[in-house]
Amino acid sequence: MLDQAHGLRALASQNRDERKAATSPSLTEKSSETFAQAVVTPPAQVRRARVIAVTSGKGGVGKTNFSSNLSLALAETGNRVIVVDADLGLANLHVVLGIYPQYNLEHVTHGDRSLREVLCPGPNGIRIVAGASGLAELADLDAIRREALIESLGELDALADVVLIDTGAGLARNVLAFLCAAGEVLVVTTPEPTALTDAYAIIKTVYHENPQSRLMLAVNMAQNEAEARSAQERVVSIARRFLGTEVVSLGSIPHDPVVGQAVRNGKPFLLSYPSSPAARAVRKIAHQLTYSAPAPAEVEGVGGLLNRMQRFFNRHLGGR
Template sequence: MFDQAQGLRDLAQQSRQATDDAPEASPKNHEITLREEQVSPAASKSRFFPPRVAHSIVDTRQLDASQLGYAVVSTQSPVSTPTGLSETPKIDRPKVARVIAVTSGKGGVGKTNFSTNLSLVLAKQGKRVIVVDADLGLANLHVVFGFTPERSLEHVLRGDCALKDILCMAPGGVQVIAGGSGIVDLANLTERQRDGFIAGLQELDTLADVIIIDTGAGLSRGVLAFLNAAEEIIVVTTPEPTSLTDAYATIKVVAHENPTAKQRLVVNMAQSEAEADAVAHKLTLIAQRFLGIAPEYLGFVPLDASVPRAVRAQQPFVIGQPHSEAAKAIEVIVERLGYKENEARPTGFTGFMNRMQRFFGFAEPGTK
């Protein structure tokens, strides 16, 4: 009988055997035989991309503004109707920021590194991007970017300044809200501190097209506050057994607490495309069977020597090593996210703020 725990144990065991038994230089040896369905690497014509969705890639450069989800205002004169009346050009409502939370469950899987490079590729495509370091106790996003912020969330929580006042421009044209070291968990802030922090989030809505929330690791109440408020969540995992188990736990909690959120999956540090595809397929299969949801597999980032070198140099690899395999993989993932933008119906940081308030029990009834 196939059960949830056995499925996870099988996945962990298969991943462990694939890593231990095969030489690192032979990606084909890392294929994992699935009991339910064999994933065929030959079915994929695009590296770093899940075979089942490779045909759905859209070149956003060939789309007009309305197809990309931007507000379009007509500059033409009113059109005369047969009755002699004029039609007023329709104006779409202002576009709100797209909020994406990046989480992992387990620490040490490269979540912050992924968030950093994801934001830089989005900025390269012309998006206004803000990254919020939401790991209030162990903030290190600015270290990966390679700069030292003058002010951080610590100054906001002390009441020294507003949230928008600590925005700083990082290398690559991304704005960053730096976290602080040693700050207590969001759930343990005073009501005044939490009110000020959440209210400040609303001001970011008009300052960005995309806001990336880099959460802390684990499933503390502070992390859950961000995951409950986000409309889009990317779960980052590696093929390691402990990482897979924690990733599933995160998917399960989000499915229960925030069932309308769009959950997506990225496999980081994969030895090969076959290994990443098999791991993602099995994890998605288990989630679909026991949770009734199927997190969308966005793709993978390969194990690449340029990544640790970039971390040591405090320079994101899409800047320092733009032609590396890891950088190319991030570009494919961003392309997939860009395609999904047409399907998004974001409520922006206003909606994010309302849902976070509701999580802590002081939102207005009926708010979304």
């Protein structure tokens, strides 16, 4: 156990060092700068990934199918995308993407592999961090393992423009840790009244925990445009009225049989049915995210997420 703890700490500090090396110019780079450049050039901009957590109040509304196909659509528009399966109960993102990675998050929490080593290439150049079914709740991991996992997530900043995190549903502490820490939270709902109520509950909790985060909404499995629009308007107007906050509506994905068919074929619908209504809708949302609702001016990247996750656990577990 002691050896493992030591290994995990070493992994965490190795990640820290790698990140520093990736973001600070080397001595030789610096010395080759002219004096004028050194004076007028602002400090090298640290590139940070846009971190978007995809979640829902009610389970089974289509988060995983949506996140995996959205990640492919975001890659089509030129983004370097990493998608993380943070559903620690039922990890199935890789199944929807039709890939079977050798390593997953459990190897990271055990200290066997760094996060960089478990990244698995997927279609369209995306990379995936596969989840592990039945992985203990983040909150239940001992502090050292949790710290190793949180630290290692920081590596992703240098490797991606967008990090999409597919979470489990609901208000479990484990899910909330990701939601309350992410710069942007994309809530998926169906038009059903129960799903809308649960979507609002998530929005309210995230808003109270992290009022700075940008809240976004997508309606899935709508029967038609009118139903989708009415669902969006209900959530947006309730959040405006009771929380005084704006939820950005990204659009909707229709109910489309190709979604289930694509999973059965082992090939995401964006690739296997590229001109289906679902694929066109997901591309439109990717376009919205990239151009109409681009990253907020101050992207804190995965580093910001980590700090807030640590604070979340300190608050809710008293530092355990």
